[in-house]
Amino acid sequence: xxxxxxxxxxxxxxxxxxxxxxxxxxxxxxxxxxxxxxxxxxxxxxxxxxxxxxxxxxxxxxxxxxxxxxxxxxxxxxxxxxxxxxxxxxxxxxxxxxxxxxxxxxxxxxxxxxxxxxxxxxxxxxxxxxxxxxxxxxxxxxxxxxxxxxxxxxxxxxxxxxxxxxxxxxxxxxxxxxxxxxxxxxxxxxxxxxxxxxxxxxxxxxxxxxxxxxxxxxxxxxxxxxxxxxxxxxxxxxxxxxxxxxxxxxxxxxxxxxxxxxxxxxxxxxxxxxxxxxxxxxxxxxxxxxxxxxxxxxxxxxxxxxxxxxxxxxxxxxxxxxxx
Numbered sequence: 001x002x003x004x005x006x007x008x009x010x011x012x013x014x015x016x017x018x019x020x021x022x023x024x025x026x027x028x029x030x031x032x033x034x035x036x037x038x039x040x041x042x043x044x045x046x047x048x049x050x051x052x053x054x055x056x057x058x059x060x061x062x063x064x065x066x067x068x069x070x071x072x073x074x075x076x077x078x079x080x081x082x083x084x085x086x087x088x089x090x091x092x093x094x095x096x097x098x099x100x101x102x103x104x105x106x107x108x109x110x111x112x113x114x115x116x117x118x119x120x121x122x123x124x125x126x127x128x129x130x131x132x133x134x135x136x137x138x139x140x141x142x143x144x145x146x147x148x149x150x151x152x153x154x155x156x157x158x159x160x161x162x163x164x165x166x167x168x169x170x171x172x173x174x175x176x177x178x179x180x181x182x183x184x185x186x187x188x189x190x191x192x193x194x195x196x197x198x199x200x201x202x203x204x205x206x207x208x209x210x211x212x213x214x215x216x217x218x219x220x221x222x223x224x225x226x227x228x229x230x231x232x233x234x235x236x237x238x239x240x241x242x243x244x245x246x247x248x249x250x251x252x253x254x255x256x257x258x259x260x261x262x263x264x265x266x267x268x269x270x271x272x273x274x275x276x277x278x279x280x281x282x283x284x285x286x287x288x289x290x291x292x293x294x295x296x297x298x299x300x301x302x303x304x305x306x307x308x309x310x311x312x313x314x315x316x317x318x319x320x321x322x323x324x
Contacts (some may be wrong), residue, residue: 073182080114143174161240242275254274299312
């Protein structure tokens with residue numbers, strides 16, 4: 001049994017109740033909308049963000065109805081960004097099946113993404129906490145800004161580690177930070193504890209994205225083609241490091257492909273081999289380990305139930321070892 005399943009088993013009843021809240025939030029009598037919504041949520045998502053909300057709330061005191069509304073909020077917002085991302089990236093696959101834009105078209109995909117964003121905001125109001133509404137509002141801005149920056153970097157062929165971390169901080173990290181923070185708030189945590197959980201969530205988000213980027217270099221069942229990030233002009237950490245470490249002549253050859261956007265299958269394979277040969281994967285994994293060590297220190301200092309601490313540590317292991 002993997003680490004994530006142990007955590008889900010611990011929260012089995014709570015995740016079941018979360019699903020009820022989620023289904024209620026997206027229920028509509030309009031068949032033109034319900035069909036698309038059903039398709040969006042028909043894929044087997046990891047429920048990573050609502051799990052973090054529920055786990056943090058349990059760690060800080062108790063899970064209350066507002067916790068579930070907060071969990072639904074982040075799941076809806078996350079799902080909306082995936083739908084929009086597939087339109088932007090012209091992706092045909094998501095979670096192992098055809099993406100919404102591939103099945104319905106770009107127009108409907110954008111509109112259903114907007115519908116989910118609006119529904120997320122409506123759910124955030126049900127938490128009856130202005131701080132949570134503020135977090136969600138700022139999160140929407142951060143996610144959009146991260147996407148815009150990422151798009152600009154790809155267009156301008158900016159290959160820079162600082163810029164890379166700026167993007168994932170505004171995208172993946174901000175969403176996991178919001179999730180764990182909302183859980184802590186609804187669980188009744190003090191402001192000091194909320195801030196500690198928030199810091200932990202940001203680290204988890206960065207680790208999650210680096211691991212996700214590593215997947216692009218291997219033929220694994222992660223629901224997207226190998227080398228897909230490179231095809232979309234996204235230069236991620238393994239390749240950034242390899243370009244910095246390799247001999248100048250080798251790096252120049254790869255940069256020429258990237259700048260010309262000549263992403264033939266042969267060139268994609270050459271870039272993937274290049275990143276591995278010059279230890280880009282090893283470097284990315286070292287970064288994850290460094291961040292997880294920092295996260296472990298934060299968890300050790302938390303004044304929470306030891307069982308919850310152990311589950312949070314399992315979450316750290318899952319982030320490093322997951323293969324999808």
